[in-house]
Amino acid sequence: MRFGIVVDSACDLPAEFYVGHGINILPISIHLGEETLVDDRDPALIARYLAEDLGARGAAARTEPYTVEQIRDVFLGRLVLDYDCVFCLTITSTRSPIFEHARKASFAILNSYQAVRKAAGVDGPFLMRVIDSQTLFSGQGVVVYEATRLIDAHSTIGAARERLEFIAQNTYGYMLPRDLYYLRARAQKKGDGSRTVGWFTATLGSALDIKPILRGWRGATGPVGKARGFDAGAKALFAYAQERVSAGLLVPVLCLSYGGDLAEMRALQGYDSLRMTCEEHGVELLESPMSVTGMVNVGVGALTLGFASPEHDAQF
Template sequence: MGVAIDASCDLPQAFLQEHDIAVMPIVVRIDNETFLDDRSPAETQRFLDQKLGTRSHSAETEPCSVEDVQKLFLDHLVLQRDCVFCLTITATRSPINDHVIKASFAVLKHYREVRDQAGIAGPFLMRVIDTRTLFAGTAPVIVEAIRLIQAGETPAAIRERLTHIANNAYGYMLPRDLYYLRARAKKKGDRSVGLFSAMLGSALDIKPLLRGYRGDTSPVGKVRGFEHGIEVLFDYTAKRVRAGLLVPVVCISYGGDLAELARLPGYDRLRAACEESSVELMEAPMSITGMVNVGEGAITLGFAAEEHVAEF
């Protein structure tokens, strides 16, 4: 069994390589530049080096098409695996989940002839899971998928468990630039960040703390200043870690140099809480797609926990 994700699922590159996780890429076009967002460190660094963050709100993004998903599976994955779990960011914010579901019909129709030609016996299974959250918020679902596969669980049991984790996966986002966030929202026809709110927030340095949860992305709090906001988010997460998580992992993705994370206020306390609770603290570069949508320098953070009221 194996796992495939879309490129906007934020996880460390080392984790993806260790567990041979396939990545469904996203094409990003900014002015005359084209980037293939496949979580390649070199491509992400090229985006950062060209300092495209301030104008990438006008970017055009093309998620992996139905045809591209079919090709990835029929050319590679059906020959390498007997069962693949496809995990995507929430279907309410991206068409990629719909593309993968549509592609699965053709894959399941044609896989047998591909495997027969290669001398591979037995059926092939493809299961699509909507993580119902965004960016680093998808990490607990993906980490749990790997754990269950390694534990030898059945596909049915894995799917049931991953659906439960997806329903309890929390993805938090803190942007640096409200004007950028509004410009990107306007580009996508999303009215969630109004001009007045952006102007007022920027003038007072008040930023929304956004949450992706069960398919809904909306503000759950306001903080004054980016660094103060990060401290509030890290301290809140440390509290949730001590209360107990459904999957022993917290993932942070950052739209910049990961070396800056450890210097942010509250990070040491979060790391200490994770160590005390035997929870892995992952650091991942934000995908190019994530930076285009939330803004360079933004942070997203994900964990899975029983349903609770956000207290900010």
Template sequence: MRIGVAIDAACDVPHEFVIRNGIAVMPIAVKVDQQRFKDDRDPVEIQRFRDQKLGSRSHSAETDASSVEDVQTLFLERMVKDFDCVVCLTIMATRSPIHDNVIKASFAILKNYRPIREAAGITGPFLMRVVDTRNIFAGSAPTIAETVRMIQAGKSPAEVRERAAQVADCSYGYMLPRDLNYLRSRARSKGDRSVSFLSSMLGTALDIKPILRAHRGETGPVGKVRGFEQGALALFEYATKRVQAGLLVPSLSLSYGGDLDDMRNLPGYGALVRTCEDAGVTVLESPMGITGMVNVGEGAMTLGLACEDHVAEF
């Protein structure tokens, strides 16, 4: 059985990983002022966004996840002919409508695929499996990496979906924002007042950065540090300890809203990479997608891994 993977564009995984594994990306439309962008993990489009210096003034941008109709078109024109089953992985349903849109689209896809496959000379049914990664940005990557690994190992659709759901429950995504005022402005433009004016002003004045965590569909602060570099060091040291303790998936993901070399020069990065190499853990590094930079600001960093339940202290 030919099993494929489709992901939400807000899942931060490397472009080469997407291409190498034939992953379809359900794009997100972004409008900043009069500029329009298609966020589909294409590094050229990400660079076009950065070149225009839009990351610092896009808190009022409009973003539209793939609609029900968009998902139907992608599957009926391409996926039902290329695969016999597709596992769809989305960011947390509590933060985006894409999961619900894929579920709704699946009814029409499963109703209308037969004539299309027959016309292409393909026999047999077409299956869809939809999984909420219960995370966001780099935090969704462990579930995607494990799904790909299970498919390559020849597992059945039921086994792939069950394992993906297990990993999603054990995935931790961390974010370190660079600009609290930007984060507050973006949150307010979306009706989210979780970042207060006072906290953002104090954070800016004292250079205090929160460490935010996404886990099982919920997001919130789990620590604070003074300075972005100190925050990066704290996150890298935390991840190093988790790798040493043992991950549930042999991959760790990083995304950065800027030049990846800037991230690689942050304190603690080298030690983390060496620890991963010693443990046989693959490090998946990617530029943060346009949607990520619009929502959390350019220069932010996110980190994702899957491990046993634990209490993180920063």
């Protein structure tokens, strides 16, 4: 059976990982004034967004994920022929409509694929499973990583789905923003002020250089800690991740993403210790630039980190 994986472009994984595993991407359109960017994780677009300081206009941008009809057309146009089963792993449904769009599209796809496959001379049924990662950015990458391992291990469809849903329930995604004013402006643009940084917090945090450590877990997103300064926050986040790696992860991977040059992230205090701890425990460290979609939503210079672990209380 030929297995495929589909994700949205907000999922932070290295470009070579996408290519090496043949992972398909559902793009997200970003409307910056009169210009529209199509985020399909093209490294050239990420480089341009940073080099041309497009993030200065990002807070007012409008993002537009694929519609139900567009997802249906992608599958019926190609994926139902290329694969016999596809796992569609989306950003948390509480922050984006992509999961719901994919779920609705799956009904039309599963009702229409037979004629498409028959016309192309492809035998057998087609299966599609849509799974909510319940987290975002590098956290979503952990669930995708596990999907590739299950496919390589020739897992059955039922066992793979059960495992992926379990991992999604136990994946922790963390984010450390640089600019609280940007985060607040972006939340206002999206009408999301009740769930993110308010004016008072943004003003106080910027004045005192206090950064919140935000967590995405089981569909809920919110602050779980704070630090005086971005560098101190990164150090605390790396130290926490180091503890979790030492305690034992459910999937042998730790994903990092950064809204800028990865050399800047690797220069942060605590990074080298985290990298060495991952090596000592046989945990693969996957690093990637943050997607343009991610930088639009949380700002340039943000740091994200994801792993799957038994349930625990975050201590910062």
